[in-house]
Amino acid sequence: MGPELTAIMTIGKMGMDIAGGMAKSDALSSQAVWLRLQARQQALQGRSNAIKYVNEGARHLKQTRINLATINARGAAGNLNPFTGSLFALSQENLSEGLLDYDAAVTNAQIARETGNLQAATTRFQANQYASAARRAKTGGYLSALGTAASAGMSMQQSGFDFGSVFGGGGGGGGFPYAQYGGSLPG
Secondary structure, three states, rough: OHHHHHHHHHHHHHHHHHHHHHHHHHHHHHHHHHHHHHHHHHHOOOOOOOHHHHHHHHHHHHHHHHHHHHHHHHHHHOOOOOOOOOHHHHHHHHHHHHHHHHHHHHHHHHHHHHHHHHHHHHHHHHHHHHHHHHHHHHHHHHHHHHHHHHHHHHHHHHHHHHHHHHEEEEEOOOOOOOHHHHOOOOO
């Protein structure tokens, strides 16, 4: 195989190395973008779930208020004092249960919000890993191309190829067209 063919094959292989690195980089970058979008969705889902629990807590408080009003109204209808005896005990039990339910809903809202934030943070971390891998893949493509060029150069030198004839340094003459200018490009 002649040096020209070796040079053409080397350039082709270098192009393939670079293209492969770029393709892998693009795929990893796309995955990183998708994961960042997923992280946003997870944070929003956590907030949405928290709002549902806050609304549930508000419903518990409303129901507790309605129950207390009903107890007071029935007591008053029976000419009983709602702030003493069994009516008072019933009101206190109802209030206690309503507040426990409200407190549980508020706690669930906090848990839902934090769970969404944690999931989003984990997904953002993954996205950053993919973005970093994309940069490494791109660099790897260029380094692979550089390695291909170096390997081809060493092979050509070991086979006795005279680089000077190509780059204008003497030897067999000819070479690239700018060799006629003494090895440098016209200025």
